[in-house]
Amino acid sequence: xxxxxxxxxxxxxxxxxxxxxxxxxxxxxxxxxxxxxxxxxxxxxxxxxxxxxxxxxxxxxxxxxxxxxxxxxxxxxxxxxxxxxxxxxxxxxxxxxxxxxxxxxxxxxxxxxxxxxxxxxxxxxxxxxxxxxxxxxxxxxxxxxxxxxxxxxxxxxxxxxxxxxxxxxxxxxxxxxxxxxxxxxxxxxxxxxxxxxxxxx
Amino acid sequence: xxxxxxxxxxxxxxxxxxxxxxxxxxxxxxxxxxxxxxxxxxxxxxxxxxxxxxxxxxxxxxxxxxxxxxxxxxxxxxxxxxxxxxxxxxxxxxxxxxxxxxxxxxxxxxxxxxxxxxxxxxxxxxxxxxxxxxxxxxxxxxxxxxxxxxxxxxxxxxxxxxxxxxxxxxxxxxxxxxxxxxxxxxxxxxxxxxxxxxxxxxxxxxxxxxxxxxxxxxxxxxxxxxxxxxxxxxxxxxxxxxxxxxxxxxxxxxxxxxxxxxxxxxxxxxxxxxxxxxxxxxxxxxxxxxxxxxxxxxxxxxxxxxxxxxxxxxxxxxxxxxxxxxxxxxxxxxxxxxxxxxxxxxxxxxxxxxxxxxxxxxxxxxxxxxxxxxxxxxxxxxxxxxxxxxxxxxxxxxxxxxxxxxxxxxxxxxxxxxxxxxxxxxxxxxxxxxxxxxxxxxxxxxxxxxxxxxxxxxxxxxxxxxxxxxxxxxxxxxxxxxxxxxxxxxxxxxxxxxxxxxxxxxxxxxxxxxxxxxxxxxxxxxxxxxxxxxxxxxxxxxxxxxxxxxxxxxxxxxxxxxxxxxxxxxxxxxxxxxxxxxxxxxxxxxxxxxxxxxxxxxxxxxxxxxxxxxxxxxxxxxxxxxxxxxxxxxxxxxxxxxxxxxxxxxxxxxxxxxxxxxxxxxxxxxxxxxxxxxxxxxxxxxxxxxxxxxxxxxxxxxxxxxxxxxxxxxxxxxxxxxxxxxxxxxxxxxxxxxxxxxxxxxxxxxxxxxxxxxxxxxxxxx
Numbered sequence: 001x002x003x004x005x006x007x008x009x010x011x012x013x014x015x016x017x018x019x020x021x022x023x024x025x026x027x028x029x030x031x032x033x034x035x036x037x038x039x040x041x042x043x044x045x046x047x048x049x050x051x052x053x054x055x056x057x058x059x060x061x062x063x064x065x066x067x068x069x070x071x072x073x074x075x076x077x078x079x080x081x082x083x084x085x086x087x088x089x090x091x092x093x094x095x096x097x098x099x100x101x102x103x104x105x106x107x108x109x110x111x112x113x114x115x116x117x118x119x120x121x122x123x124x125x126x127x128x129x130x131x132x133x134x135x136x137x138x139x140x141x142x143x144x145x146x147x148x149x150x151x152x153x154x155x156x157x158x159x160x161x162x163x164x165x166x167x168x169x170x171x172x173x174x175x176x177x178x179x180x181x182x183x184x185x186x187x188x189x190x191x192x193x194x195x196x197x198x199x200x201x
Numbered sequence: 202x203x204x205x206x207x208x209x210x211x212x213x214x215x216x217x218x219x220x221x222x223x224x225x226x227x228x229x230x231x232x233x234x235x236x237x238x239x240x241x242x243x244x245x246x247x248x249x250x251x252x253x254x255x256x257x258x259x260x261x262x263x264x265x266x267x268x269x270x271x272x273x274x275x276x277x278x279x280x281x282x283x284x285x286x287x288x289x290x291x292x293x294x295x296x297x298x299x300x301x302x303x304x305x306x307x308x309x310x311x312x313x314x315x316x317x318x319x320x321x322x323x324x325x326x327x328x329x330x331x332x333x334x335x336x337x338x339x340x341x342x343x344x345x346x347x348x349x350x351x352x353x354x355x356x357x358x359x360x361x362x363x364x365x366x367x368x369x370x371x372x373x374x375x376x377x378x379x380x381x382x383x384x385x386x387x388x389x390x391x392x393x394x395x396x397x398x399x400x401x402x403x404x405x406x407x408x409x410x411x412x413x414x415x416x417x418x419x420x421x422x423x424x425x426x427x428x429x430x431x432x433x434x435x436x437x438x439x440x441x442x443x444x445x446x447x448x449x450x451x452x453x454x455x456x457x458x459x460x461x462x463x464x465x466x467x468x469x470x471x472x473x474x475x476x477x478x479x480x481x482x483x484x485x486x487x488x489x490x491x492x493x494x495x496x497x498x499x500x501x502x503x504x505x506x507x508x509x510x511x512x513x514x515x516x517x518x519x520x521x522x523x524x525x526x527x528x529x530x531x532x533x534x535x536x537x538x539x540x541x542x543x544x545x546x547x548x549x550x551x552x553x554x555x556x557x558x559x560x561x562x563x564x565x566x567x568x569x570x571x572x573x574x575x576x577x578x579x580x581x582x583x584x585x586x587x588x589x590x591x592x593x594x595x596x597x598x599x600x601x602x603x604x605x606x607x608x609x610x611x612x613x614x615x616x617x618x619x620x621x622x623x624x625x626x627x628x629x630x631x632x633x634x635x636x637x638x639x640x641x642x643x644x645x646x647x648x649x650x651x652x653x654x655x656x657x658x659x660x661x662x663x664x665x666x667x668x669x670x671x672x673x674x675x676x677x678x679x680x681x682x683x684x685x686x687x688x689x690x691x692x693x694x695x696x697x698x699x700x701x702x703x704x705x706x707x708x709x710x711x712x713x714x715x716x717x718x719x720x721x722x723x724x725x726x727x728x729x730x731x732x733x734x735x736x737x738x739x740x741x742x743x744x745x746x747x748x749x750x751x752x753x754x755x756x757x758x759x760x761x762x763x764x765x766x767x768x769x770x771x772x773x774x775x776x777x778x779x780x781x782x783x784x785x786x787x788x789x790x791x792x793x794x795x796x797x798x799x800x801x802x803x804x805x806x807x808x809x810x811x812x813x814x815x816x817x818x819x820x821x822x823x824x825x826x827x828x829x830x831x832x833x834x835x836x837x838x839x840x841x842x843x844x845x846x847x848x849x850x851x852x853x854x855x856x857x858x859x860x861x862x863x864x865x866x867x868x869x870x871x872x873x874x875x876x877x878x879x880x881x882x883x884x885x886x887x888x889x890x891x892x893x894x895x896x897x898x899x900x901x902x903x904x905x906x907x908x909x910x911x912x913x914x915x916x917x918x919x920x921x922x923x924x925x926x927x928x929x930x931x932x933x934x935x936x937x938x939x940x941x942x943x944x945x946x947x948x949x950x951x952x953x954x955x956x957x958x959x960x961x962x963x964x965x966x967x
Contacts, residue, residue, distance in 0.1 A: 012757045014793050018764030021786050025771030056753065104756040108767040 004049035036060030277303035286377035294363035328352035345370035347399035371400035492590035514562035658688035758793035765790035874905025
């Protein structure tokens with residue numbers, strides 16, 4: 001996993017440079033790209049932090065770039081910078097999953113706050129993604145019978161009922177159950193259910 | 202010809218008959234005459250015979266000598282007494298000496314005297330020589346006129362002793378021997394030798410000697426002749442009568458024949474005429490397509506013509522004598538046929554004829570119309586009914602087609618939502634109007650005056666392209682006028698097209714086609730409004746874009762400056778900086794500030810380029826051009842525009858285009874302000890006058906809703922509007938333009954309602 005950075009895409013050199021100057025004054029790592037195309041060339045899914053994107057650009061527009069990123073399953077939060085009268089455009093971008101937008105001319109503090117909250121969000125999301133990944137991994141380690149038993153446990157059924165349903169002895173159910181609890185690393189049934197539901201969400 | 206010949210023959214026959222009668226009568230008379238004459242001659246001869254015998258007896262006695270003495274005298278006298286036709290008897294001796302004579306008294310026959318010479322002597326000699334009684338030649342005696350004498354010889358052996366002489370006075374003979382009836386009937390005369398008239402029984406001789414008879418008188422046989430001529434008196438009357446009768450009757454017959462002939466000729470003529478007439482009628486009957494059928498009073502067919510036979514397909518012999526139900530009746534309509542027949546026989550056939558359906562022999566059914574008329578015979582008595590039958594199938598079909606076509610035509614016309622009417626050009630009377638027209642102007646429109654009916658909405662005939670009344674039929678159809686008008690009553694707009702067309706009766710009429718174009722007008726208006734809105738929107742968009750791009754352009758350097766600044770501040774606060782870093786950032790910020798300044802200058806340059814182009818402007822021209830622009834709107838809104846500009850008004854010093862914009866804006870506002878004003882009051886007054894020495898004042902006065910006092914100053918503020926689609930920029934810009942020209946723009950209330958917008962313009966440049 002790479003270091004979180006603020007990726008800035010703007011066609012105006014002065015904007016890019018001044019933003020970098022501003023953000024760096026708050027200790028943030030900044031990467032600059034003069035166009036959407038340049039960013040896409042550099043992009044890979046390990047990017048984290050946030051993306052500050054100017055809506056109005058010659059060549060690939062900010063919206064186009066956003067769509068491309070969506071298509072590449074990017075999780076990078078996107079902040080749009082919009083000019084006067086581009087509000088409807090920004091709204092449609094939000095609907096498509098952008099994190100937020102900020103209208104030019106913007107207040108520096110607002111801009112900084114927005115970027116920092118986005119980076120925090122991205123960090124949390126990354127952590128959650130990692131946890132989900134481990135639960136999934138554990139689920140994959142279960143045998144078929146164990147997964148059946150897990151399903152019935154999550155459905156709230158008692159061992160006897162599970163035994164009846166699967167036509168096995170209660171003893172065998174109990175063995176499967178303890179195996180599942182062990183493999184999933186769950187201390188209680190409640191924790192087990194929470195884990196399973198998290199992955200399903 | 203024949204009668205002529207007959208008449209001629211008859212006349213000939215009659216003439217022949219009369220001639221024959223005449224001839225026969227004549228022959229008969231002739232025969233009677235001959236018989237009577239012979240009878241008279243016979244009588245004379247008998248008398249003379251007996252006289253001769255008496256004389257012979259006397260002679261014999263004298264020869265015997267037995268009459269001597271007085272005996273002769275006695276016997277002769279006695280004889281004379283009973284035979285008065287004898288005048289004398291004498292006894293002469295051989296020498297001619299008279300021995301005795303009776304009667305003695307006569308001095309003529311004197312005894313002893315000799316016989317008179319010549320005739321008497323010759324008689325004596327002849328008697329002596331022949332020895333037989335002889336008559337002497339007749340001669341005229343002095344005493345008794347013509348006289349005839351008989352000499353009878355007295356023989357005595359061979360001796361001649363003399364002769365006995367008897368004297369016949371011829372007249373005496375006529376007098377005594379011819380009976381009285383004979384003398385009445387005939388004229389009798391004796392002639393001697395040499396046709397010498399000796400005696401006649403009457404001096405009256407008949408005029409006509411045609412009926413006469415002559416014969417020799419023998420004895421004496423000496424050339425004496427008896428000549429008889431009949432008097433024609435006694436029978437003539439009867440004869441004439443009969444002839445007259447015949448002639449009369451003949452004439453009568455001829456006349457009657459003649460009149461017969463005439464009447465015959467007349468009759469022939471009449472017959473000829475009758476035949477001609479009959480042939481004519483027959484030909485007429487045969488030639489005409491109308492079927493004729495006669496029935497008697499019992500409903501039996503007595504006559505059919507060829508056309509009828511052809512029509513129903515039955516030969517004549519099948520129809521004549523037929524009784525109801527007739528073979529040509531359509532079986533489906535039998536009841537109706539019976540009813541019609543009953544009505545006809547009852548003598549009440551409808552005058553308009555009966556419509557019925559007949560069936561041909563081949564089963565084809567066709568429509569007919571029958572007209573019944575009483576059939577009267579020669580005696581004036583009704584003998585039946587004559588019906589003429591017309592095949593109206595074709596007629597009906599044509600009528601039905603015509604009706605259908607008319608209905609189609611009417612359906613189309615009535616179905617149109619376009620109002621159409623046709624009006625006479627002379628009386629302006631509406632001849633035809635369709636339903637759409639009647640829906641607008643009332644259902645009693647036809648027949649009324651078109652201008653009255655359409656008073657709410659009609660064009661001015663004076664503006665027609667041609668005088669329709671003067672058009673000849675061949676010049677039609679002709680477009681007269683095409684305009685759009687609003688109906689004052691229902692408020693709809695109509696496109697009115699006037700056309701001169703030829704009417705069904707040939708005259709030229711005017712047709713108006715009024716199409717309701719309200720929707721179109723509304724649509725147009727809507728379109729216009731939309732267009733206006735679009736223009737405004739695009740103007741807005743353009744303005745917005747311009748502002749947006751201006752803002753964007755300015756945003757870049759401003760944001761960059763802010764970022765550099767904030768970056769510097771943050772670093773300075775954190776006390777984490779390198780001075781050269783800060784310097785570079787500050788320099789970059791200055792560069793961005795310069796960039797922003799450039800942008801502002803560019804905008805100022807752009808604004809500077811649209812400086813007005815001022816010059817001398819004639820206000821009258823400006824007003825005229827503005828009215829030209831606004832006229833369409835004014836007409837649609839029903840607004841009249843009045844103009845009042847003094848001719849000596851000086852020219853204003855202004856940008857003409859800009860002033861026109863201002864004035865047009867004010868005029869349009871005025872027109873729109875009167876939207877709710879009654880139509881008659883919609884008037885916009887434009888006027889101009891000199892305001893002092895240096896200014897011209899121009900006024901636009903409307904009669905609209907007016908402006909409240911508190912609103913009046915707001916009017917000119919930007920983005921203030923009283924109109925739903927207004928931008929709120931018009932009056933603001935106007936005021937800016939006028940003030941730019943060093944003039945003033947203001948509004949006051951119109952004393953008669955509405956507002957007055959006035960502005961001033963300088964006459965000379967400042």
